[in-house]
Amino acid sequence: MTKVFIDGGAGTTGLEIRERLAGRGDITLIQLPEERRKDAAARAEALNAADVVILCLPDDAAREAVALIENDHTRVIDASTAHRTAPGWVYGFPELEPGGREAVSSARRVSNPGCYPTGFLALVRPVVREGLLQPEALLSVNAVSGYSGGGKGLIARYEDKEDPDHTETAFRAYGLGLGHKHVMEMQAHSGLAHAPIFFPSVVNTYRGMITEVPIHLSQAGGSVAALRDCLIAAYEGATTVTVNADTHAELFVERQAGTDRLELFVFGDDRHGQARLIAALDNLGKGAAGAAVQSLNLMAGLPENAGLRL
Ligand SMILES: NC(=O)C1=CN([C@@H]2O[C@H](COP(=O)(O)OP(=O)(O)OC[C@H]3O[C@@H](n4cnc5c(N)ncnc54)[C@H](OP(=O)(O)O)[C@@H]3O)[C@@H](O)[C@H]2O)C=CC1
Ligand SMILES: CC(=O)N[C@@H](CCC(=O)OP(=O)(O)O)C(=O)O
Secondary structure: OEEEEEEOOOOHHHHHHHHHHOOOOOEEEEOOOHHHOOOHHHHHHHHHHOOEEEEOOOHHHHHHHHHHOOOOOOEEEEOOOOOOOOOOOEEOOOOOOOOHHHHHHHOOEEEOOOHHHHHHHHHHHHHHHOOOEOOOOOOEEEEEEEHHHHHHHHHHHHHOOOOOOOOOOOEEEOOOOOOOOOHHHHHHHHOOOOOOEEEEEEEOOOOOEEEEEEEEHHHEOOOHHHHHHHHHHHOOOOOOEEEEOOOOOOOOOOOOOOOOOEEEEEEEEOOOOEEEEEEEEOOOHHHHHHHHHHHHHHHOOOOOOOOOOO
């Protein structure tokens, strides 16, 4: 029986992870009473008693939680941005690189990928690795997220009419200063020499995400089929990542809402020399809780897809 403690278990991602672990006979959850869930001493005790801890905290609190671990036994999955490019941390995306599954299985410290980078990297990393796209390529990423992607604070902004920043707008672009916290992660794990230009946005729906990378075929593989074949080969045998060969799909942001799947598409036309690489996922699924539970399963030697919504 694997003992798991979710630090930040009352937050948006923490609650999603709890739902996926509920009723499982192979996991025991260590839980703190509501009044002690932010008490450093209580957290330290739970962090050190667990086999695996999952940090669903703001970045600074996640760093603090890691510092509170004083033994060699407790293994960590950090859902925050704090350690995604940090030395000594394994990137918790088992399908992304050959050997990724083994790396996560044996890791003591795993950083859970960001929701936007999950879609971007799934599309771009295999194409760079196989040499269809030069590392010097200059890319852009357009993405749209459900508002749960911003956690309790952003959920309140959309759902609580008393919130000072309440909005009912359908579409909101943000990160316009081009310094979004996910950009470094996207560059570091893609193998690109230059950071992509990132255009994130939020729509007035709770969950779901679409991430797109537009590409000129003259700098990427030469044909739509070459790009699609590259992705199909990269994810052969993967169960959470699939490549859909539909060339005329209409994509709704909620397409994978409520699932832990990551679905990839390559649209385009060789005659126009352009392609659109698109990923559909749930920001709270493969973009957060689903990925964390998948890593937990691998680290604990349990069936990789246990508890996942596939
Ligand atoms: N939402 C998403 O789609 C995704 C989120 N993430 C990342 O996951 C992490 C959690 O995000 P999310 O669940 O959305 O955020 P939430 O704001 O919904 O939840 C964070 C939780 O952490 C608690 N918390 C804050 N500080 C402390 C502390 N010092 N000790 C104990 N608990 C604390 C908060 O308490 P309180 O309830 O009192 O505020 C809250 O319950 C973040 O780093 C985020 O970037 C990653 C990918 C996707
Ligand atoms: C809609 C929205 O606000 N999304 C969040 C990203 C959510 C997420 O992925 O959190 P991590 O940074 O831990 O990966 C944002 O852009 O900051």
